[in-house]
Amino acid sequence: MFNQLGVIGCGLMGGSFALAMKRAGLVRRVIGYSKSPSTTEQAKKLGVIDVAAESALLAVSGSDIVLIAVPVSATESTLKAIRHLVNPGVLFMDVGSTKCDVIEAARRALGERAASFVPCHPIAGKESGGVQHAEATLYEGRQVILTPQPFTNAQLVQRATDVWSALGATVLKMRPHNHDAAFAAVSHLPHLLAFAFFQAIAEQPAARDYLSLAGPGFRDFTRIAAGEPAVWRDILLTNKRDVLAQSKRFRAALDALEALIEAGDAAALEAALRPISEGRAAWSLSTPAVPPGRPTAK
């Protein structure tokens, strides 16, 4: 049981964490801060936070657990603003989708105090961002990746593990660069492709007609193109190298399929599509929580 949760960034992720912690009875009160005062106000009105703080530092003051849920490029300035209150008596976590850059930012902002910061990435989200879409169940049944460093306080890593587990999530540990490579592949690139695809449709003269004819396949394929621009700007830029490398692989696979289409080779095209279709049909979100192989298992 924590006494006070400080949430810095009261959006979908931060707000959902606050609601989940309350529902699980893990925290007595929640204090929140957002850069935009109207967001903080709304979070308070919705009962997501109990107290609105006027600064990030004030959201940390008196808290024994702090969640930083801001776009990753704001991590460093946020940590700088609160650094004087960062100490091993308090669990600091983030929810950023990239981890190498967040860890670098923490080292720069906090120096030795970075030991109190446990880098986290919950694999959860929704089509619509914002505190109004926050839900106590957002992290339930999801995976949360921790990327602790050798210098990270081991007790705080354990506490972070316990907290996410208590919210119904499965906790994994990975090395930051393995994390970033994996999520470039399965999350960041799909977002980039969905953005590019929606843009390509939207800029055509017949876009309005086309969009009115689109069905459930289109809906699901483009859902992530509604991602928050500031969040995805940061992710795509901070994980640039891995994202562009994954894009190259994708383009090669697209080239290969298009060559078969161009050639009108029905048998080869079907032979190429079959393992893809079967592979995707066999995949499901409920795959084993602990990935075998490379990533450091918990």
Place this chain on the structure above:
Amino acid sequence: MFNQLGVIGCGLMGGSFALAMKRAGLVRRVIGYSKSPSTTEQAKKLGVIDVAAESALLAVSGSDIVLIAVPVSATESTLKAIRHLVNPGVLFMDVGSTKCDVIEAARRALGERAASFVPCHPIAGKESGGVQHAEATLYEGRQVILTPQPFTNAQLVQRATDVWSALGATVLKMRPHNHDAAFAAVSHLPHLLAFAFFQAIAEQPAARDYLSLAGPGFRDFTRIAAGEPAVWRDILLTNKRDVLAQSKRFRAALDALEALIEAGDAAALEAALRPISEGRAAWSLSTPAVPPGRPTAK
């Protein structure tokens, strides 16, 4: 009320049509034929069809409404096999995702009898194909595009419109080449991209790890990569020109976004992502059923 529905191709689409017609009380009995006898057998066991026919021709014999629900490349041979029973007393429809080629196939196979064939494309589907996934509600609230030709029997076009409407669908009429261009953009290209993306992930050494970490965004983005290989082989080949043209547009949009990422231009990247995110957030499946502009309105 029809006396007998003949379904040729008892998969997801054909089976769902049979169930929907029965549930709506629009047909007394359903006779079905599939190329694979085990599929026909399963359709009968599941109560999707009442009688298993031993040939396509026998599924047409005695029917006053016939649905052809086979991969589009099988349309011509199917129509050839039943041509002697194609006459204006019977409503013939298909469910193919491309229409120019289906109309050409009908002309070649049926000659003047093609007047009895009303080309249809219901915008409906599911992650999993096969008769075991057929549902009476598959077409409810969906759009169905008809692409009748000047020579198509007008009474049958009206009857087709009435049937789909009675199943809860909204019926639109379009010119075949407008249809094919629009669906290359909003359906065929997304399938191609999802296939290529899943393939690019699956062929990496760390694929197993990556797939175990993928979340809800990945699930939705790749759902259509589980599409049936034979169906998508045909669609991508028959609509090759439009699909490749749309792919070019997509690649240009991807190039532009990647150039901003490569340049590390945060402001320009966010400015590019914002209208995409807002555009997708504003779009929903419940957009007006009758598209304004180019397509021939009903």
